[in-house]
Amino acid sequence: MRSVHSSELSFKATAGAGQFGTIADLQTAGFLDSVLGGDGTSTTTTKSGYNFEASPVAITALPQFYATAVPAQTGNLSRTGHRSFTIDDFGVLRGKVSDTGPADYNEATDNTAWPPVNN
Secondary structure, eight states: OHHHHHHHHHHHHTTTTTOOOOHHHHHHTTSSOHHHHTTSSOSEEEETTEEEEEEEEOSSSSOEEEEEEEESOOSTTTOOOSEEEEEETTOOEEEEEOSSOOSSHHHHTOTTTSOBOOO
């Protein structure tokens, strides 16, 4: 999650021309390796048993983003994790026991819905 966050900041300052990007954008611009960034075409990638996704929010005057990491497998015998995580444009890492990530930026940055973890 921290790698995605730092990649987003670098992307915004360079190739993104002031905007944040998707996982595919970050990989295509060379800010993520092919393991976390995938092939540069997919907006969701899988690493270490988690599905990663970055969601830029383009409808605000101030560019924003949040990224999520959710368990890739949730079956009883194949579960790859019990917690999901999210990180926002300020670098606040949040997590909780869940198989799904936040639905939108407002939920991702809500300290009650998604408590900060060891920031």
